[in-house]
Amino acid sequence: MTRPILTASSAAVANDRPLLEVRDLRTYFFQDEGTVRAVDGAGLSVYAGKTLGIVGESGCGKSVTARSILRIVERPGRLVSGEILLRRNGTVTDLARLDAGGREMRQVRGGDIALIFQEPMTSFSPVHTVGSQMIETIRLHQRLDKTAAREKAIEMFRLVGIPRPERRVDEYAFQLSGGLRQRAMIALALSCAPRILIADEPTTALDVTTQAQILELLVRLQRREGMAIILITHNLGVVAEMCDEVAVMYLGRVVEQGSVDAIFHEPRHPYTRALLRSIPSIHAPVRTRLPTIAGSVPHPYNRPPGCPFHPRCPDFMPGRCDQAEPALLPVGRGQHAACFLYEGVRP
């Protein structure tokens, strides 16, 4: 199911083209109580050597988006529509059309796109050493014998800054501290030199000083390997420090997308604005009240009609926002927002 799109002449501009492009992705969960539209028309572009941040509150669909890209959405969830275009070796593959359990998809997973999870404790097997899990992964993707794969695993451990790697490979996940475990997870993810790394809340379970170590490590590895990173987080501080591009999600949709500077300094969507104002800041004066967003994220069964943010929106326009869903339209240089406030306004 691979369709070649790129010709030799257009390969020169391949660098400006996204490595991965997600178009109008819809992943629904079909349950007895109703259908949860976890991802409902999300679009993203990921470029080599750049970091795309996906931010949003719980239930906004950021993790399901990542799982959809890797085709590891669990039942009753299903990819309903959309395209996931992965550019590799001069061809474009639509991951949405591949068999989720098929050989090609298995090569993409870990080979082209790797994933690191939030909780490194549960993502390692407790009954195998971390080394043996790495060797298994390496040998699935590369033609190496056991000794060479073990060498490779030790080398990866050294690369991610695990002290005494030749001893650590023979330890179990529970013998490692949270920070070391996350480093081992990163080593595992990078062992097959993926071009895209999806990091789903990679530092949420860690302390701030450990978080700083892991973020520093990701930046260093990205510079070295030139890979693209999709960083999924609810921590806007982490986004500001790490990302080049940011997509803000709300109830399964990307409501605003743009450069990190534009998102933080010229946010256009009312949700982005409200979110930025409401985060506790270390720069704030002592003991100050925070501006809040009214209400809370609606339950996915009670998704509001029209723009999903309208019941909480300070700029709500009756008769417009509750009637139709706004499309993601350009509002500035490389910046897009899905809001009727910018309808008809030329950027």
Place this chain on the structure above:
Amino acid sequence: MTPAPGAADPRPRLLEVRNLRKLFPIRKGFLRRVVGHVRAVDGVTFHVERGETLALVGESGCGKTTTSRCVLRAVTPTAGEILFRTTEDTVLDVATLPRRQLRPLRRQMQMIFQDPFSSLNPRRTLLDIVAEPLVANRVGTRAERVERVAELLRLVGLRPEYMRRYPHAFSGGQRQRVGIARALALSPRLVVADEPVSALDVSVQAQILNLMLDLQAKLGLTYLFVAHDLSVVKHVSDRVAVMYVGQIVEMAETEPLYAAPRHPYTEALLSAVPKPDPRSRAQRIVLEGEVADPAHPPSGCYFHPRCAYVVDRCRVETPALEPVAPGHFVACHRARDLTLRGISSPPRPGSLDTSHRRDP
């Protein structure tokens, strides 16, 4: 050994903790012999004034939660004093008080929990949950309790009509409000809040923090606020105590502690917080290594293996928590000769902040 001279104390001390220690035994083998101790809290001294918020901050395993549990006597401390001033204006030592006398005291100190999902019984209505402390302490008749619950729900911003509903019908933020209403049911003097907003979404965090500030102003509450998020702490605390491996390494009023920290660990902690502004991608101080094991702490200053300013003295001699300025206490041999980097207070990024915009 009590820091903070009482000379210029405007407010009476509600709580005074002196040399608090809590050791957990490590048992091994068939006979479960004690082979060592985890020094969860290792000689902690602080006080909380009436009506203020003292934050205990630090990374996981630093002993902040154990300290707060000791204050409530949810765990019995190994050594030390926990002096609590009761409504009758007598001072009792919570650390050694017999169980029988502890019970009436518990009405005066209550707790707000971290996780609003597991801290509310799913089989009981809001009325049952919020009225539980009243029932347990035999306060009022049933009708009076219903009246009080309605009042409490209004106080925390929930509609009293909801009192017959079950927790599942509420969002995380609303459930945390229920938890707060329950904590306030007996009109406590001291509220211990252990990570009250860390399980909540960002937009809801702000609502709960504002509520806590409002309730404090309205009811004159005193908070012992346990948290790891230094941004959150700045929004609610009058004073902050920074803990590392069971000890307080720095304690000061919030503003000076953030603006000009005097302990290298506080400096590193502040610098590690990701700042929500891409234009101030700071030069982070990345600490090497990991938090020391509280079962086998290093010699001298516990922080010395990770400290950028370490000198020979730090490896052998344990620094004491000493005043370096009025109300500012630091446990560091080099507190007086180091100039450390703090957090400035520039305007927040955001759409309303036009002064911060780029030129067209």
